[in-house]
Amino acid sequence: MAIILYGNRLSPFVEKVHRGLMLKQIPFQQHEPHGPFDLRRNNPTTGKMPALDLDGQRLFDSTLILRALDEFKPEPPLLSPDPPIAAQQRLLEDWADESLYWYGMVLRWNIPANTTRTIKLICKDLPPVVRPLIKLMAPRFVASQTRAQGLGRLPLNVLLQELDRHLANLVQLLGDGPFFFSTSQPSIADLAVFGQLGFLYSPVTPEGTAAVEKYSELLEFCQRLDAMTD
Numbered sequence: 001m002a003i004i005l006y007g008n009r010l011s012p013f014v015e016k017v018h019r020g021l022m023l024k025q026i027p028f029q030q031h032e033p034h035g036p037f038d039l040r041r042n043n044p045t046t047g048k049m050p051a052l053d054l055d056g057q058r059l060f061d062s063t064l065i066l067r068a069l070d071e072f073k074p075e076p077p078l079l080s081p082d083p084p085i086a087a088q089q090r091l092l093e094d095w096a097d098e099s100l101y102w103y104g105m106v107l108r109w110n111i112p113a114n115t116t117r118t119i120k121l122i123c124k125d126l127p128p129v130v131r132p133l134i135k136l137m138a139p140r141f142v143a144s145q146t147r148a149q150g151l152g153r154l155p156l157n158v159l160l161q162e163l164d165r166h167l168a169n170l171v172q173l174l175g176d177g178p179f180f181f182s183t184s185q186p187s188i189a190d191l192a193v194f195g196q197l198g199f200l201y202s203p204v205t206p207e208g209t210a211a212v213e214k215y216s217e218l219l220e221f222c223q224r225l226d227a228m229t230d
């Protein structure tokens, strides 16, 4: 039975799962959504991407999907066999998904020039008929999400200072590497951070690119993971 990843790699969560599948050398097909309605169709449970068809089941949420992939094909493992390190990996994954993600979202949707570029990027691969809907709805929808999450209320200079502190923390956690918490193999934490750093390091958000570019350690980390999962 074919393994199908539903979602577009512009999403850091889809990228995270895509790289996880590549790391485990699991053959899969990718189905990109053709509009917002496809998200709910592909993932009736949460309406978000990614979703994955695995073993006749439709899975949702990048964290749950990677966990299922680790059971489906245990090698290479996505968690350390050392429980304290595995706990840190799970926490870093969750922080990247639930916190770092929102820095990328605010930079995309709260700065008008970036929003214009983001809409252009998203619409590029969508049928012309859904583009006006995206242009109209997406900025409002995401603005309400970033305000509810909280980061969307911060002045931009404060947001960028906080982002810089977090990236400096990541450099500390990476240490001598090659992966987070000094492991020799990438884990769920590395996949999640990789997805979010790629989301920040994007031509649509020059501020995010500059923030990541300041830390050569993070760029080298991304290059390492990219080479193993490309």
Ligand SMILES: N[C@@H](CCC(=O)N[C@@H](CS)C(=O)NCC(=O)O)C(=O)O
Binding pocket: 010, 011, 012, 013, 039, 047, 048, 049, 050, 060, 061, 062, 063, 097
């Ligand atoms: N916790 C989820 C987050 C997924 C997520 O937020 N995906 C975004 C794209 S980056 C999405 O589908 N958004 C559409 C929506 O919120 O309706 C995961 O890890 O898969």
